[in-house]
Amino acid sequence: MRDELLMFWLSLEGHTAKIKYDILVANYGSLYEAYEAISKGKCNKIKGMGERHLSRLKEISSKSEIIEKYEKMLEKGIKYINYFDKAYPDKLRNICSAPVGLFYKGELPSNQEKIISVVGSRDATEKGLYYARKMSEELSDNGVSIASGMALGIDSAAHLGALQGEKGKTYAVLGCGVDICYPLNNIELYLKIIDKGAVISEFPMGVQPMKANFPQRNRIISGLSDGVFVVEAREKSGSLITADMGLEQGKNIYALPGRSEEPLSRGTNKLIQFGAKLVNDVNDILEDFDFPVLNTKQECVQNLTLESGEKIVYSTLCLIPKHISEILAETGLDEGELFRILLWLEFKGYVRRTSFEYYIAVPIYI
Missing domain, CATH: 3.40.50.450 (Rossmann fold)
Incomplete structure (x- = not known):
């Protein structure tokens, strides 16, 4: 499938931040390869992505259904734009947890x-x-x-x-x-x-x-x-x-x-x-x-160089507070290692604890 349809496929999952695209590319080298593996049932686990999200991507991976939904969308006068399109709003592109795509009239x-x-x-x-x-x-x-x-x-x-x-x-x-x-x-x-x-x-x-x-x-x-x-x-x-x-x-x-x-x-x-x-x-x-x-142009921490474990943990977070149990389930790390990484990310200013055992990603502006 062409790139536009692959991004559209990701957006069909609903609340899809651009970081999920980054996770798929980091694991498979390209979005196309990730789609091929998921649609053919060749992957059961992806580092940095929860089972629920992976399961949902599998459910909506039929090529014919993706094309059908895309064509129906256009017939209804709805437009779609993805994160990499030049017309995607820059202000939105530069926030943490930017949507991978937008539907609009x-x-x-x-x-x-x-x-x-x-x-x-x-x-x-x-x-x-x-x-x-x-x-x-x-x-x-x-x-x-x-x-x-x-x-x-x-x-x-x-x-x-x-x-x-x-x-x-x-x-x-x-x-x-x-x-x-x-x-x-x-x-x-x-x-x-x-x-x-x-x-x-x-x-x-x-x-x-x-x-x-x-x-x-x-x-x-x-x-x-x-x-x-x-x-x-x-x-x-x-x-x-x-x-x-x-x-x-x-x-x-x-x-x-x-x-x-x-x-x-x-x-x-x-x-x-x-x-x-x-x-x-x-x-x-x-x-x-x-x-x-x-x-002022803003950049998110997700674009900075982090250690592999830090990337995995950071990729699960956004501006919506997430409980430690969810982070454990999505990263697959043991509890001691996860707390060590969160403490280090918090020390660096990349993560903030909003309340007891709830964390958010913190964007750094340069």
Whole structure:
């Protein structure tokens, strides 16, 4: 099969980061050789890849079915782009755990576009909806595009504001296939976004929205952007996960302040307390666009030279915290050796322990 179809095959697995491509190439020399071995049942274990992922790749390795799914995708007006394509967004390419491919309807952002992610609570207040829409429209008037998740509440208000603006575009990253409008009552908004931007997903056609998909898609929302603006959020919310991922990716973090007694202001106030920029009006965001830091190229640790054992351990990690038991199962290392490697990677600054026995990969920016 040609390279485009081989990358498409990897993307059919769903949440597939580019590191999985690296693992297959490291084990087999090329993606084609890896596909041949997996599709013909010649491998039962791959270093750095869990059994569940390998089993899934085997299930979807029929050449005729891959071609059929690719052709059906094109018939439905869905486009596909892989990590190595020149048109793949550079901002996203340079994050840790970048998707191996994207499915989309509309037109992807150019590398020159300035993009701000505007996110917040689904059960937003009237104040939150007003500011999300107003700020997004004003950013759009100044040529800044808006990225969000098309959820009810703040996300929808942000997209609507961007559509009312004069210059910017808007991009919705979904936790399902791009052929599915979720939530369904956002169908009019969905169509307008396609006309003035794009709906984007790493999940292939037909994948239904599931709770586990949304934290994963959040890294793409922040990854596409130059900064993340949280309008309203509870102390524990998906919006704070997006902000945290944006921080890990080196993005500017912005937050709208509110009264401490308001539950949906506690998350944003907490962000400000920990260093997010307080936003009173659109100029608080626009003034940062003169700084070259927004154009700084970022590299992930996965591109640096590591010892073989360190590579295996690092390859299992991303920005979603993973328990030590999962890492043990995926690497096949004994517990003592794994703890030694994790300690050493943590000492080097390549890995961070987020809580007891949970670890994430830490991108290093140069």
